[in-house]
Amino acid sequence: MKRLCALTGLLGFAAIAQAEVSTPTILLAPCRLEHPARMLALSAECATFKVAENPDQPNGRQIELFVARVPAISLNKAPDPLFLIAGGPGTSAVDLYTSSAAPFDRVRRDRDIILLDQRGTGRSHRLDCNYETENIFEKFNEVEVGPANRKCRDDLSKTSDLRQYTTSIAVRDLDAVRVALGYDRINLYGGSYGTRVAQHYARKYPKATRSLILDGVINPEQVLGPAIAIDAERALERILKRCTNDASCAKAFADPNADYHALRAALEVKPVRAVVADAVTGRPINFDFTPRHLSAVLRFASYNDDQAALLPLSLHLAVHEQNYTPLANQFRVFAHSLEEAFAYGMHNSVACSEDTPLIDTAKLDRAALAGTHMGALQVEQLIEACADWPKGVVDADLHAPLQSEAAALLLSGADDPVTPPEYATLAQRAFADSKHVIVAGHGHGQLAAPCVDRVIADFIKAGSAKGLDTKCTAKLAPMPFFTTLAGPAP
Numbered sequence: 001m002k003r004l005c006a007l008t009g010l011l012g013f014a015a016i017a018q019a020e021v022s023t024p025t026i027l028l029a030p031c032r033l034e035h036p037a038r039m040l041a042l043s044a045e046c047a048t049f050k051v052a053e054n055p056d057q058p059n060g061r062q063i064e065l066f067v068a069r070v071p072a073i074s075l076n077k078a079p080d081p082l083f084l085i086a087g088g089p090g091t092s093a094v095d096l097y098t099s100s101a102a103p104f105d106r107v108r109r110d111r112d113i114i115l116l117d118q119r120g121t122g123r124s125h126r127l128d129c130n131y132e133t134e135n136i137f138e139k140f141n142e143v144e145v146g147p148a149n150r151k152c153r154d155d156l157s158k159t160s161d162l163r164q165y166t167t168s169i170a171v172r173d174l175d176a177v178r179v180a181l182g183y184d185r186i187n188l189y190g191g192s193y194g195t196r197v198a199q200h201y202a203r204k205y206p207k208a209t210r211s212l213i214l215d216g217v218i219n220p221e222q223v224l225g226p227a228i229a230i231d232a233e234r235a236l237e238r239i240l241k242r243c244t245n246d247a248s249c250a251k252a253f254a255d256p257n258a259d260y261h262a263l264r265a266a267l268e269v270k271p272v273r274a275v276v277a278d279a280v281t282g283r284p285i286n287f288d289f290t291p292r293h294l295s296a297v298l299r300f301a302s303y304n305d306d307q308a309a310l311l312p313l314s315l316h317l318a319v320h321e322q323n324y325t326p327l328a329n330q331f332r333v334f335a336h337s338l339e340e341a342f343a344y345g346m347h348n349s350v351a352c353s354e355d356t357p358l359i360d361t362a363k364l365d366r367a368a369l370a371g372t373h374m375g376a377l378q379v380e381q382l383i384e385a386c387a388d389w390p391k392g393v394v395d396a397d398l399h400a401p402l403q404s405e406a407a408a409l410l411l412s413g414a415d416d417p418v419t420p421p422e423y424a425t426l427a428q429r430a431f432a433d434s435k436h437v438i439v440a441g442h443g444h445g446q447l448a449a450p451c452v453d454r455v456i457a458d459f460i461k462a463g464s465a466k467g468l469d470t471k472c473t474a475k476l477a478p479m480p481f482f483t484t485l486a487g488p489a490p
């Protein structure tokens with residue numbers, strides 16, 4: 001009997017010991033989440049979850065991942081939560097939720113919302129590059145990405161192994177958090193770059209993946225970089241054509257496409273002095289508005305229909321009245337928002353490991369790039385920025401075709417400048433149970449579009465795209481074009 005008791009105890013101890021090693025838990029505590037710009041603060045449950053920076057060296061340097069749970073409202077909640085994955089790469093899931101919580105309210109009625117800041121972003125060992133941006137207005141043309149990135153690499157390498165901040169490592173973190181929180185299966189919302197993470201998670205952990213919402217879709221087989229300028233140009237063409245086809249806009253501006261090309265040509269000959277008020281101090285900032293400033297405005301204004309609605313007016317005022325203030329103000333808004341949102345060190349670790357090594361410069365369509373407002377400079381700078389950045393861990397199948405049994409809802413904006421609908425069409429081939437929704441006149445990311453929240457909630461509730469009612473999205477219209485600085489035509 002003593003021998004049996006001893007054996008039972010040994011097996012019991014082994015089982016307990018195994019449980020402690022293989023299934024760590026996360027002890028959540030009440031907390032308050034706040035957006036960096038104080039757009040929203042809300043109650044949640046938070047914790048940090050310690051993982052090895054290099055998973056192959058479990059006893060090596062440890063980093064902490066920030067995890068938050070926004071509990072379901074229902075006491076009889078569904079067992080499968082919704083994990084949010086932010087875009088970028090380099091932005092925070094917590095910031096995504098605290099800036100866009102309302103579209104998830106319907107989902108939250110019955111499901112927990114889980115926010116995991118991907119390693120290198122937000123509150124999870126954030127990898128910031130301290131670029132010299134004090135005079136970004138005047139020196140925007142003079143940025144030398146190579147030296148700036150080498151300095152960033154050297155600074156961050158003192159405390160981080162920059163090879164360990166890729167998508168392939170991030171999905172391991174995500175699954176470790178899933179297990180530690182005790183969920184068998186999960187739903188995933190990924191926006192932009194987050195769609196790459198979500199699809200790779202579904203590839204690596206198929207049994208744990210119940211459904212995916214992919215918003216602004218990257219096809220896994222796609223290498224980002226070579227087509228960015230061309231896609232941005234096509235989106236701008238569609239936006240300006242939409243103005244031409246709109247009675248009020250066409251009446252106000254006649255030919256916005258001609259204004260666009262006239263302005264590009266004029267700035268190539270001679271930049272124009274512009275002035276904006278500093279966002280913090282209100283003091284005037286005088287700077288030369290160049291073709292690169294214009295390109296930045298055109299690209300980022302195309303991301304959402306609110307800013308795109310200003311473009312024909314801004315171009316018209318610059319060309320016909322020499323009023324560059326609207327364009328300069330749009331540049332100021334984008335410059336500050338990007339600087340605050342992105343952890344550029346993490347962005348570089350992803351881009352320089354997963355995309356730029358696969359870019360064949362000999363195959364770049366330079367003729368097509370030369371016709372765009374971004375030209376070949378963007379992809380050339382990307383390659384230069386990555387030349388000396390450490391190449392990280394990339395799974396061999398990261399860019400392989402995907403086949404998944406999980407249900408998928410794919411969302412695209414018809415005028416998306418960076419992930420146009422055809423990317424989602426290609427990605428949809430991976431999912432037998434799927435639906436692709438294209439929202440007319442909208443740009444990158446459909447989360448905030450009216451009625452999309454209901455479509456997402458219905459999709460997750462069913463766990464299937466079969467029979468999903470998306471008719472309301474066909475009625476969505478973009479922001480009307482501004483015909484004066486006071487707003488759209490009455």
